Amino acid sequence: MTIWDDRYCTDAAPTNSTSKQAAVMRLARAEGLVEVRHAPFDADATWANIATVHDRAYVEAVRTGSPRRLAESQGFRWSMAQADAVARIWNGHTAACRLAGAAGLVLHPVSGAHHAGPAEGSGFCTFNFLSGAARAVLREGLRLVAIVDLDVHQGDGTYELEAGNPGVALFDIAGSRWADVSSGDRIEYLIVGDAESYREALQRLPAFLDRLHPDLVQYQAGMDPFEHDPIGGLDGVSEAFLTWRDAFVIGHVRRRGIPLVVNLAGGYSAGVSERLHLNTVRVMAGRSGEDEPAGPPTATGAPERTDT
Template structure:
């Protein structure tokens, strides 16, 4: 069997107000498209939701309790960007567990992909930017507890991973890197171990060169035992919340670069799909599929040829 995929039907099972900005249907659409391309059902692994107590590894117990019980105040919920519901909590607890499972499977197989994840704006005691809990920080610290010595979080979402940076600021063996657009949300940036704040006018060639140089330095200097890769596609030229101008072909080149660089050094990679905010769900799904195309190419699978660029 090829590399594992992590998915749960609850990822898209969230009722949101009409015209809500978050494209909640993209997770189901992505899974359906992969199955249509011939990915077998047994390649998908389904996570069980976390307990609230497990989240205390990275989050404030009072915040967890207030959010999960529906008692978080209205202002704090507006900062998150979702109306509260039991569905919202269930999918969040499941998705955070999914990134941890993805990391565990990557250690076993060398590569694993999560059809969700990348909730990098969640802080210790508050959520933000559609992020309730921080799956990247949680997965990284969970892997440390399981004996992984050094991890790299390589975040290529168009928005800085501010929550991840602050949550892991005092963790010397978890290296955080964020390559993002300089003039974009969040307006108050945190300090990652390695930040690359790029201008909106950057060319595709320069963007890819910056990513390649940063990744090469980080892998060579820190020699991580596991890479958590946030493959956000909101840096695409058609994204409605991003300001960079990457083409679909450039996204594929970027994902190839990351996966191939790690494979060459025999470093396991757990990838999450991250952000992407087009209202055209079919177009958005096509962008997220580039990560999977790069992965199938790496494995020499014929499924790669079925995914258009």
């Protein structure tokens, strides 16, 4: 199941951040991988809900375009269409998380949440829809929501918003440090330098899931760890490695019967990132081309079994 709205995409970003999602959807539709549902959208209710997570002055700046510095603090050009897009994405992400309880696995192919903090945007992220959706489903009765953030940049905004929330667990693998974080039972922020250390860090995920038993996982399947990514990039992280990574994460979450929502997050290689994100959708559909992924080139020992 996929939540999607063509109005998510604009030309507001200097990168592919606000446009690549439509390309991924075109590719996924061409392969028959997605069954689209539209989320009902109430603009006033959505803006009011955003203001329960972010400071009202910042929310108003994004909604109205004024003051412009604050409205564009994430690095996008402000427009009415862009303001509408981020509100629709917020609403859609909460809808995806609600749907996951019944559907099991939901794709919401959007980007731009995890650097957004309480009072401003940052790093191509306007509003932290990961936080917004987690808080919504917690209010509706879930006990614990885990956010697995494998974008190559650290989820500093998510940490700032949710580190003190006992209903949210955070698992984050990044290539550099963006925030002072303290890891613990409920929070694992790991820094890696190449494919081998990435693989080792990811081996901590099954124990994280078994220890915490989240009711829902939100997975940021970022493609900016890709070795040739112009804004990210980790040595040895190939396309095959990233497909293995997605099969590992999705397989471990789903084998435990945990509802899962997958979003795209970063990935800035023009003409390549779209294909990398499409690979995530193929893994979700059980069509990654490998019944049993052979594991990353640097893996030793038996490959992880996946049943996606």
